[in-house]
Amino acid sequence: MASTRPTELHQRRFRLTREPTAAAEARGHVGAVVRAWQVPVDPDIAVLLTSDLVTSAIRHGNGETVMLVVRCSRGHLRVDVYYTSRSLPIGVDEPTGTQAERGLALVAALSTDWGSFRTPAGDAVYFTLGFQPDLPGVDDRGHTRHTWKLRAVNPCGSTY
Numbered sequence: 001m002a003s004t005r006p007t008e009l010h011q012r013r014f015r016l017t018r019e020p021t022a023a024a025e026a027r028g029h030v031g032a033v034v035r036a037w038q039v040p041v042d043p044d045i046a047v048l049l050t051s052d053l054v055t056s057a058i059r060h061g062n063g064e065t066v067m068l069v070v071r072c073s074r075g076h077l078r079v080d081v082y083y084t085s086r087s088l089p090i091g092v093d094e095p096t097g098t099q100a101e102r103g104l105a106l107v108a109a110l111s112t113d114w115g116s117f118r119t120p121a122g123d124a125v126y127f128t129l130g131f132q133p134d135l136p137g138v139d140d141r142g143h144t145r146h147t148w149k150l151r152a153v154n155p156c157g158s159t160y
Contacts, residue, residue, distance in 0.1 A: 010037055010072040018058050018066050018083070026054040026068050030079060033070045041077050041129040049107050049127050050079050056104075057083035061122065076112065078128045085122035 014029045016022040030050045034043045050068070057066045063084025071078045107114045111127035118124075 012070045014068040014070075016054065016066045016068055018061055018064055020058065022058055022066055023051045023054045026050050026066075026081075029068060030070055033072075034077070037072055039072055039077050040131045040133060042132070045110050046077060046079065046129055049111060049129075050081075052104075052107055053079070053081040053125050053127065057081045057125070061085050063122065075131045076128045077131075078126060080124055080126040082119060082124045083122050 012029070012033055014026070016025055027047045027050060031043055031047050033039075034041060034046055039046075054066060054068065061083035065084075067080075067082040069080040069082070071080075104114075107127050112130040114125070114127040116123060116125040
């Protein structure tokens with residue numbers, strides 16, 4: 001029987017320079033976090049959606065930096081992207097069929113939940129991915145681990 005731990009929050013923050021290389025940097029950070037925390041989510045989806053949100057923040061923001069926050073708690077991985085802006089949240093003021101709208105459609109289709117909200121400094125967008133208990137995990141060297149078993153305790157502290 002697996003030992004249980006109290007529910008805990010894992011969180012990492014990354015300040016990215018608002019330039020085209022930030023999306024690649026964000027992909028690297030999220031992939032590394034998913035591996036290090038052994039989070040049972042599809043890392044390719046987490047990286048893809050992160051890239052979409054960071055790219056949109058770079059295109060629509062006006063500050064020097066973008067803040068990437070990755071959290072893991074209660075059966076979900078959540079990625080938030082904070083950026084300085086004087087406009088409406090990403091995609092709201094975009095004409096139908098634009099790249100920003102297609103990116104949000106992808107986020108909406110592949111995430112468990114997503115949204116945007118205002119902050120004192122601008123806007124934030126986020127997505128969550130629910131844990132997939134039967135998804136093979138990947139260790140910190142990129143090797144596939146055993147299949148997650150029902151009732152296992154994940155590194156983020158919740159039992160699923």
